[in-house]
Amino acid sequence: MVKAAAQPPGLGDNTADLDRLRRALAASGVEDPFFPYPQAGIVAKRFREAGFCGFAVIDASGPAVRVIDFAADDPGVIPAMALDLGTTHLEAALVDLKSGRRLAAANRENPQTAHGADILARVHFATRDGGLAVLKEEICAAVDGLAAELAAAAGCRAGEILALCVSGNTAMSHFFLGLDPFHLIREPYIPVVNFPDPAPAAELGLSAIHPAAPVLVMPGVGSYFGGDLLSGIIASGLDESEAPVMLIDVGTNAEVVLGNRDWLVACAGAAGPALEGGVARMGMRAGPGAIERVRLDGGELVFSTIAGEPPRGICGSGIIDLVAALYLGRYIDMRGRFVPERCRGRLAESDDGPxxxxxxxxxxxxxxxxxxxxxxxxxxxxxxxAMYSILCTITAEVGCGFGDIERICVAGAFGRHIDPESAITIGMMPDLPRDRFVPLGNTSLAGAERLLLDRGELARLRELVRKITYIELNVNQDFMIRFSGCRFIPHTDRSLFPSVPVFEG
Amino acid sequence: MVKAAAQPPGLGDNTADLDRLRRALAASGVEDPFFPYPQAGIVAKRFREAGFCGFAVIDASGPAVRVIDFAADDPGVIPAMALDLGTTHLEAALVDLKSGRRLAAANRENPQTAHGADILARVHFATRDGGLAVLKEEICAAVDGLAAELAAAAGCRAGEILALCVSGNTAMSHFFLGLDPFHLIREPYIPVVNFPDPAPAAELGLSAIHPAAPVLVMPGVGSYFGGDLLSGIIASGLDESEAPVMLIDVGTNAEVVLGNRDWLVACAGAAGPALEGGVARMGMRAGPGAIERVRLDGGELVFSTIAGEPPRGICGSGIIDLVAALYLGRYIDMRGRFVPERCRGRLAESDDGPxxxxxxxxxxxxxxxxxxxxxxxxxxxxxxxAMYSILCTITAEVGCGFGDIERICVAGAFGRHIDPESAITIGMMPDLPRDRFVPLGNTSLAGAERLLLDRGELARLRELVRKITYIELNVNQDFMIRFSGCRFIPHTDRSLFPSVPVFEG
Incomplete structure (x- = not known):
């Protein structure tokens, strides 16, 4: 919003409406604004209706300053939408660009799950005839739906939403932009684009928000390192820290960044499903009736469920607690095998073995x-x-020890719910003082909000992308060797986990 | 077209396709190119298919350098379309941006004439419900049709046309851009925009040419001073001359510019219809059977028709010749009245009098x-x-005499066909050596071609628009006084026309 005030035209000054507005904007410090089609006519109309005095809605996200609307009165708030475009779940927030305040939040399942639970299946679906268009339409419809929901909650119209920032993994960003994901999953894993230029909402097929609202897509670094993780970096402040900080984001993939203001190293690997509750037979996403906490009490397993409802399954944080408790209670041995004598009466036979x-x-x-x-x-x-191997590999790659890491930021629902104590016990996380583990919540969404509120972050992102070194684990020999050593609880090298009890035999 | 060559991606260089192209373009001197949606995906695909080596199609008409397509091979020609968007007639040319050569030309009637022969009627039609959309669609369909025709004539596809430059009067430009023309015809006569920003063809509703081709609309100066006249200025080189040059463009309006490289004055007035053959009862546009030349031979009127066909009417140049011949043959007197004795046997009574x-x-x-x-x-x-009054007013306004004017460029069909001798005889043009009158043809089209071939002309146009002083004749007292003195043949002040014979009585 930029104040623009001009004298009304007269026979002595027959400057055209938009050229008049251009002149008024120059007086307010906005040089050479661009009037994109078809907004130009609407802007001129509103400028005139406002008596040639009011507030120009400016979009400076692209290479030119675009004038996308005009309002007679200074609006109280300028709503903008941030969106975490997750593979299974969409989370959105409406923020006020004036105050920085969050106005509303909403979420829904990703409708694309009908075409494949994981990215790989969806990429295959996308490369079939018309598949990509279907995926794009579905995601646009969901975004429109979320926009309407957010606007209703905040008491405004969705058409007043003046910007959208989308943060997702590289495949989801491709689906959203209608870009061919074919090469994302084929060696050497090349995206169509890592740093997409902004586009107007209407052009992208969105119909709920302002048609000329700039849609920013959080840039990525590679096929397995998307905008969601860059969001995490700016949300965690990792790139501004003096001491090394680690960011761990566990979704379907485990993505890890280690760095500080001088250097950044990242890698990603398939580590996730079990930790999302997606693999265990009784696994479920966090929801009412999900066992979320398990502990040992006098040698016995005690658990609690979400909303205190009768147990229906177990979610990610519960699974990690459970394995830790099973180990500490000696129900399982260090190789991850049930100990029949100890489990007496609780072991049944199933199609999947004991x-x-x-x-x-x-x-x-x-x-x-x-x-x-x-x-x-x-x-x-x-x-x-896999997770611990990734952490070791990335740390070794930069030649630092876990002890040198000041903070380990854990993003996402995973970070919010897991107990670092349990994660350390099973040898998934390094044995560090527990207060070094910081849960950050949805950093993908937080990064998108950050970018909306401060477009200066774009320069930071460019610098970030330039600085990041990405380690491809699929071709990393060290990773494979480490992986073998990690398949024990907590580890074959017990010196790595001094605080975890050791049981003989 | 900019050459862009990159190494194919590998595990050691997983730069994304478009970021790779961006890097290759930077090496070719194109910094920070913008990849507009939805072209980005197509560009990436073609870049990849071309083996990451070929020619990027660049559009530098806007504030950012846009990459709109990619070709593996250097095309022989780069077709671009210039269009004169006339009120009654559309004239188009296809030019090759590489060689500057004209590849083809085509023309057709303006389909909007069905909604009003003149601008005023069409503006009224446009401001009725849905009228503007109809006018816009009709003109877009006609432009698409012309594009297809030009492409066929030049042996290429219309989709290969990579730019369009449109030159028309301010109302026609508004119709084409779908901008509300309501205020164009109401005091103080303010256009929505004089300097429209370029827009991609598809966004403007054009479907034949390349969807991302930039559409440039020649800027104007005011409601009665459109892009067609600015085209005329750059086509005539008026703004680069040392001595004053005058440009006269007679369409439905008479538009006149006087100036040199230091100053420019312009005005326009309703002078036209009679001179276009649109008012005379037997008037017709230039076409087979139209009387185009009339002269006196031994006191008798002799005429010739277009294509030598039997006469069906009389066109603009014929009418001026006719009136001059009628005067020189004393069939009419200096007040423009038929002399019954002289016309004996050739005067009939009609509904419109003698x-x-x-x-x-x-x-x-x-x-x-x-x-x-x-x-x-x-x-x-x-x-x-009206015409002579306009010429006197504009000349007086800058304090120079007709004798100081080095050239009088006469644009359009009018300029191509009228005989300066006849125009001087009836007192329409100043009595100057005949070789100072230079016919220029369709300068509106020529200006559009110029802008396509040299985008540097945009800077020239900006400078031009800044420099022009526009005289509003509707409120000019001097004009009205002069007008009365001009209603004689050649003029009440005979000293102004020394070379025209004087007849007493």
Whole structure:
């Protein structure tokens, strides 16, 4: 919003409406504004209706300053929408660009899950005839829906939303922009674009928000390192810290960044599903009835569920707690195998081999026992091994030890809910003082909000992208060697985990 | 077209396609190119298909350098379309941006004439419900049609046309851009915009040419001073001359510019219809059977028609010749009245009063006599008076005499066909050596071609627009006084026309 005031035209001054506005804007310090089609006519009309005096809505996200609307009165708020475009879940927030205040929040499932739960399946769907258009339309419809929901909650019209910033992984960004994801999943894993230029909402197929609202897509670094992670970096302030800081974002992939204001190293690997509750037979996303906490009490397992409802399954944080408790209670051994003598009476046979009966049928929320099978346990062992191997690899790559890391920021629902104590016990996270682990919540959304509120962050992002070194784990020999050593609880090298009890035999 | 060559991606260089192209372009001197949506995906695809080496199609007409396409091979020609958006007639040319050569030309009637022959009627139509959209669609369809015709003639596809420059009067430019023309015709006559920013063809509703081709609309100076006249200025080189040069463009309006490289004065007035053959009862646009030349031979009127066909009417140049011949043959007096004694046998009575029988029914091309009525004659007298008054006013305004003017450039079909001798005889043009009158043809089209071939002309146009002083004739007292003195042949002040014979009585 830039104040623009001009004298009305007369026979002595027959400057055209938009040229008059251009002159008024120059007087307010806005040089050479661009009037994009088809907004130009609307801007001229509103400028005239306002008596040639009011507030020009300016978009400076692109290479030219665009005048996209005009208001007679200074609006109280300037709503802009931030969106975390997650593979399974969309989270959005409406922020006021004037005050920086968050006006509303909303979320919904990603409608694209119907075409594949994971990115790989969706990329295959996209490269089939018309698939990409379907994915794009679905995501646009969902964004429009979220915009309407946010606007209603904030008491404004969705058409008044004057900017959108989207943060997602590289594949989701491609789907949203209608860009061919074919090469994302094929060696050497090349995106169509890492730093997309902004586009007007209407051109992108969005119909709820202001048609000329700039849509910014958070830039990425590579196929496996998307805008969601760059969001995390700016939200965590990692790139501004003097001492090394680590950022861990566990979604479907585990993505890790280590760095400070001078250098940044990143890598990503498939570590996730088990930790999202997506692999365990009784796994479920965090929701009512999900076991979210498990602890040992006098050698016995005690758990709590979300909303205190009868247990129906177990979510990511619960699974990590459970494995830690099973280990500490000696229900499982260091190789991640159930110990039949100790599990006596709680081990059943399932299609997936031996299964630990966490909750008997008569106590569960759905009349079925809540089981944790050997297959589930194996998946967790692999996941935690992958995670710790990634952390070791990235740390070794820059030649620093875990002890040198000032903070370990853990993003996402995973970061909000896991207990660092449990994660350390099973050897997933390094054995550091517990207060070095900082949960950050949805950093993808937070980064998008940040970019909306301070476009100066774009320069920071450019600098960031330039500075990041990306380690490709798929071709990293060290990673594979480390991975083997990590498939024990907590680790074959026990000196790495001094605070975790050791049981013999 | 900018050459862009990059190494193909590999695991050691996972730069994304468009970022790779950006890097290659930087090496070719193109800094910070913008990839507009939805072209970005197509550009990336073609860059990849071309083996990451070829030619980027660059549009530098706007504030950012836009990459709008990519070709593996250097095309022989780069077709661009210039268009004169006339009120009654559209004239187009296809030029090659590489060689500057004209590849093809085409023209057609302006389909909007169905909604009003003149601008005023069309502005009224536009401000009725949905009228503007109809006018815009019609003109876009016509432009698409012309593009297809030009492409076919030049042996290329219309989709290969990579730029369009449109030159028209201010109302036509508004119709084309879908801008509300309401205030154009109401005091103080303010356009929505004089200097429209370029827009991509597809956004403007054009479907034949390249969707991202920049559409440049020649800027104007005011409601009655449009891009067609600015085109005329750059086509005539008026603004680069040391001595004063005058440009006269007679369409529906008479538009006049006087100036040199230091100053420019312009004005316009309603002078036209009679001179376009649009007012005379038997008037017609130049076409087969139109009387285009009339001269006196031994005191008798002799005429020739276009294509030598039997006469069906008389066009603008013919009318001026006719009135001059009628005066020189003393068929009319200096007040523009038929002299019955002299016209003996050729004067008939018509609904419009006395009428001169130019061609009897039995000799005409349609079995009706070709008449020239007193009403027609009165219209010509008003037109020629208006024209000369405009020329006097503008000359007086800058304090120079007609003798100081080095060249009088006469644009359009009018300029191509009128005989300066006749125009001077009837007192429409100043009595100067005949070789000072230079016919220029369609300068509106020529200016559009110029701008396509040299975008540097945009800076020239900006400077021009800044420099022009526009004289509003509607409120000019001097003009009205002069107008009265001009309603004689050649003028009440005969000293102004020394070379025109004087007849007493």
């Amino acid at each position: 299964a630990f009966v966490l909750v008997p049928a008569e106590e569960s929320g759905h009349g079925e026992p809540v089981l944790f099978t050997q297959v589930d346990l194996d998946a967790v062992m692999r996941s935690k091994a | 009428a001169f029988v130019l061609v009897p029914a039995e000799e005409s091309g349609h079995g009706e006599p070709v008449l020239f009525t007193q009403v027609d004659l009165d219209a010509v007298m008003r037109s020629k008076a």
